[in-house]
Amino acid sequence: MLFNSYQFAIFLPIVFIVYWIIPDKIRWLFLLLASYYFYMSWNIKYVFLILFTTIISYLCALLIFNSKNHEMKKVWLSVALVSSLGLLFVFKYFDFFCEIINEMVKPFTIPISSFTANLVLPVGISFYTFQTISYVIDVYRDNEVPEYHFGKYATFISFFPQLVAGPIERTSDLLPQIKAKHYFDYNKATYGMKQISWGVFKKVVIADTLALFVDSMYGDFLHYNGMVLFIVAVLFSIQIYCDFSGYSDIAIGTAKLFGIDLMTNFSSPYFSKSIKDFWSRWHISLSTWFRDYVYIPLGGNRCSKTKNALNLFITFVLSGLWHGANKTFIVWGAIHGLGQIIEKNLLPLQKNNKFDMKLPSRIMKGIRIIVVFVFVSFAWIFFRADSLWDARYIITSMFVGIIHPVTYVRDGLHMAVEIGLNSFELSKMALYISLLFFFDFFSMRMDVIQTISNQKKVVRWGIYISFILFVLTMIPSGGNKNFIYFQF
């Protein structure tokens, strides 16, 4: 069930009320049953996959911990990694792997029949697989003691708010909270409700509205060129941010209702002043996962410059591949990897004042933020396009007519109207983006939700009710759109 569905609107209050009524001793069991019910609502037969992954990682962690010699620890670690990643490979990458093999042998006219498994990707598999892997590796590294209680461990893996699209939680953060005794915290619960509301606004109002125009253009991009492609690229940047961070806000807010704190997954990413800064603010749970379990084991930055560049590149390519079995995701990851490598090499030049433009620091910050946003939006084109050919076409067509700026803008606006971006829709979008901008801007300095909560009762209730009415009024009437990151 989607977070923005009637079924979830019924499911959540029931689970919430029952959770706080039942004795604390059995709350973990109720959460486990609720989480499996939540997962089964997507596809009942794939519940065996998450169960299998949970059992294997649980057993392997115990075996690692209880093994006397290092070699046996490695064996059990390998078993856990191969089984988890193997499942992920079969369901997510097998067809892509076959396609690549076929392309490689084609020039040699080796007769290989093209076989594809055509398996439906189980929702959330990339997320819970990484969560189990981080648990097993942490036990192997002696950073964590394995959990002996299978039920509580299974609850940690399947905890429904973060099960299907993260945040990817670390053992040290979430597992103790699952095991701890909880008392109802009014302030935490109300904070959670407000965070859910903000997440719903970002997803249902902003992301789903922008999706109407983005999907319209990407579905028929051969008919468009010029400025409209640039506009839609920017709109997609905002759409994917609102979609994914909206989901994360709903997940984090929902967890708070149960007295559980999940990690922050987004921190005003479009105010980043560098690509490195962007990755410390975007999908934080994934970027830190890759840092701790891929980048650092490869050597991180404690090696030669060349090796470090290679480590960065590999990490980002793998991150791209994690997002999907398509060359476009690999290229997207590679672009970010290359961007970071280049940025890292430019940093010493900047520190030596080679690029000192003698502008006030605020203006320099603004320029950096815009440059990073443009870079990220450019990379998103590959993320959104169905193929490399499509992405290349869109990028090259974006600049058609740019040497005649007046015509470029005029034709761009005309085409924008064709996909539905008339003055009314543009005004709505300007309002949404302004709200988003101010919220994210002030979030860097304060906790906006807490600040509102600290106001006088009349003021804050006025804000709550106005906001709910505003969201209800602005919901686009197209059908419920899936969260973008559910496809990963």
Added chain:
Amino acid sequence: MKKFIKNTLLCFGIVISIVTFYSCVFFNFIVPQYTNNFDASVVNKLQRLDKIEKPKIVLVGDSNVVFGFNSDEIEKSLDMPVVNMGLSADLGNAFLENIAKSNLRNGDYLVLCQYYYDDDDSILNYDSMWATIENRFYLWKYLRLKDIPGMIKALPNYMLHATICKINHSGDKFENAAYSVQAFNKFGDDIYSRTTNIYDINDAVIEAPHVSKTFISRINKLNQYCNDKGATLLIAGYPIPDGKNTPDKIEYLDFQNDLKSQVECKCISDLSDYFYDYSYFWDTEFHLTNSGAELRTKQFVLDFKRFKNSEPIQKFDSSK
């Protein structure tokens, strides 16, 4: 926790009260705002449908029906009253069929002339549906239970736009006179002057039709309903642009055979008689010019007479 539940319920209670209060004001004082648009013609069409006591022919379908018939000519040729119940395809086939069976009586003919036969039984555009039914509560009964969630979801958007129209006095403004309610005659045909083709069908993507199980199931239930009322359900042809973008005719014949083998009502047309040159289409690949509508009307009359007299297929010869 009691305080949390109490405050949450209070907050939602206030929101619901405001929404309910505004809804009462809205449905009583702000709407209807779209009394002049294309689908507002449903009011007159329904009135005609309910008024006719004699056995009648009811033409059912999307805008290809509105822009594709001369109902006066059909009345004269077949000596039966005709009601053109064509409306926008946005409202969904199910709604179009549902509303057309109002006042169905013994001896009536319900003739389906849709363009799409593979629908999923849903309303295509809930905003258009709201703009059609507005606060005409007698039209709400033609919605089904399964339509309600989509209608609720689209309601805030409709209320927002209608309120803006009320403030700007722009509800009854229309850009294209062909799509205003004034373009309709008493039969329900759109009689706006459409002398020449103004749309390049070479830009259109024309797909061969397909049949869905959902459509077949619904039509067979409708057929049963008609039989119970002593009426007859028929399926007739729709205009197909004949040119380089058009799929092979064999695909249409395959579709026709597939349809005939599954529906329990009679298909009175041969789709090969409904291919018209691009020049007979007006502003889309669905809407005919005036002369195109005449051709199609004559073919339909032939088909209907053949059905009534159980005669073999006769193609309408436009040269005679």
